[in-house]
Amino acid sequence: MYQPRPEHKFTFGLWTVGNIGRDPFGEAVRERLEPDYVVYRLAELGAYGVNLHDEDLIPRGTPPAEREAILRRFKKALQDTGLKVPMVTANLFSDPAFKDGALTSPDPWVRAYALKKSLETLDLGAELGAQIYVVWPGREGAEVDATGKAPRVWAWFREALDFMAEYAEEQGYNYRFALEPKPNEPRGDIYLPTVGSMLALIGTLKHPHRFGLNPEFAHETMAGLNFVHAVAQALEMGKLFHIDLNDQRMSRFDQDLRFGSENLKAAFFLVDLLEASGYDGPRHFDAHALRTEDEAGVWAFARGCMRTYLILKEKAQAFRADPEVKALLEAYYQADPEPLALLGAYSREKAQRLKQLELPEACRSRGYALEQLDQLAVEHLLGVR
Numbered sequence: 514m515y516q517p518r519p520e521h522k523f524t525f526g527l528w529t530v531g532n533i534g535r536d537p538f539g540e541a542v543r544e545r546l547e548p549d550y551v552v553y554r555l556a557e558l559g560a561y562g563v564n565l566h567d568e569d570l571i572p573r574g575t576p577p578a579e580r581e582a583i584l585r586r587f588k589k590a591l592q593d594t595g596l597k598v599p600m601v602t603a604n605l606f607s608d609p610a611f612k613d614g615a616l617t618s619p620d621p622w623v624r625a626y627a628l629k630k631s632l633e634t635l636d637l638g639a640e641l642g643a644q645i646y647v648v649w650p651g652r653e654g655a656e657v658d659a660t661g662k663a664p665r666v667w668a669w670f671r672e673a674l675d676f677m678a679e680y681a682e683e684q685g686y687n688y689r690f691a692l693e694p695k696p697n698e699p700r701g702d703i704y705l706p707t708v709g710s711m712l713a714l715i716g717t718l719k720h721p722h723r724f725g726l727n728p729e730f731a732h733e734t735m736a737g738l739n740f741v742h743a744v745a746q747a748l749e750m751g752k753l754f755h756i757d758l759n760d761q762r763m764s765r766f767d768q769d770l771r772f773g774s775e776n777l778k779a780a781f782f783l784v785d786l787l788e789a790s791g792y793d794g795p796r797h798f799d800a801h802a803l804r805t806e807d808e809a810g811v812w813a814f815a816r817g818c819m820r821t822y823l824i825l826k827e828k829a830q831a832f833r834a835d836p837e838v839k840a841l842l843e844a845y846y847q848a849d850p851e852p853l854a855l856l857g858a859y860s861r862e863k864a865q866r867l868k869q870l871e872l873p874e875a876c877r878s879r880g881y882a883l884e885q886l887d888q889l890a891v892e893h894l895l896g897v898r
């Protein structure tokens with residue numbers, strides 16, 4: 514029961530299960546895991562794929578011969594296990610050069626270097642078969658507004674994204690670019706804080722069809738927003754290209770907790786939404802084991818993320834199939850043809866009839882039975898139905 518299999522499309526990043534547990538106050542508590550070792554372990558657990566930053570696989574400054582050896586070992590592990598690399602991304606946050614931004618640094622040398630690193634990561638990903646390229650503008654932010662940078666960063670960021678898309682196109686790479694918003698951390702404020710702000714940016718790019726979202730549960734939650742609603746909007750716009758699943762308490766630092774460990778109800782409705790939506794991309798767990806854990810705890814964490822997802826999937830299906838839920842929902846969505854005939858596309862005739870409309874008094878006194886409906890969801894979650 515609840516055994517993850519590759520067709521569930523569960524993925525982890527090398528940086529997630531490989532997280533060594535450093536935090537701003539404490540040193541590493543775990544050893545770095547070799548990338549090929551991670552591949553074998555994830556395959557045993559039933560994952561579909563492994564994602565990476567350029568530097569997770571090939572640390573900065575690795576000599577070319579060593580780079581080839583790492584790549585050979587990693588590719589062999591992929592071949593032995595059938596694990597995929599669906600997504601890659603450039604680390605544009607660790608290098609001290611990026612302390613005041615990477616693609617939006619005020620220093621054009623740094624902007625050019627960030628772009629070069631992005632192009633190289635596109636090459637690396639293509640070599641590994643990746644088709645999703647995430648851009649997380651973690652350092653594209655500020656603590657100080659005295660620079661007047663806020664109005665300028667948009668052009669820099671947009672130009673860089675257009676550049677990457679055209680490079681990928683010219684190389685014949687088949688990427689979809691997934692942009693990942695976050696409100697703050699590591700910067701005091703990040704310029705692209707929410708799913709809404711990213712969606713708005715996409716419309717201003719040269720090749721908008723190549724760009725979509727990589728929303729993260731923790732990030733919208735940090736901003737006090739409803740992640741399920743954010744994902745629903747991205748889905749409706751055909752812009753959910755990738756998703757980062759984890760958990761988070763509101764208004765704290767980025768916790769990246771095990772999926773479903775904190776906001777079980779939000780996780781339930783998220784799985785309900787995703788599974789019904791036809792989204793067939795990876796379910797990526799961008800989370801890591803608690804700092805209290807050794808390596809056994811890391812694999813328990815990874816198993817837990819996938820197991821909770823599968824349990825919630827089963828519960829969501831049972832909830833939707835529950836006759837009481839169905840009856841409540843049928844009453845909830847009124848299908849009276851009379852008002853429906855007045856809605857939809859504009860016509861002069863409809864506008865005239867709308868002006869004559871008298872709202873039935875029952876619309877004011879009606880109850881929506883949401884207390885019953887929500888209690889049923891809670892009871893499914895608690896396992897008593």
Ligand code: GLT
Pocket residue numbers: 528566602603647649693729757767799
């Ligand atoms: C980093 C960040 C994540 C992003 C990763 C992609 S790196 O761990 O916290 O939310 O998805 O660069």
Ligand code: MN
Pocket residue numbers: 729731732767768769799
């Ligand atoms: Mn996060």
Ligand code: MN
Pocket residue numbers: 767769
């Ligand atoms: Mn993180």
Ligand code: MN
Pocket residue numbers: 693729757799
């Ligand atoms: Mn993320």
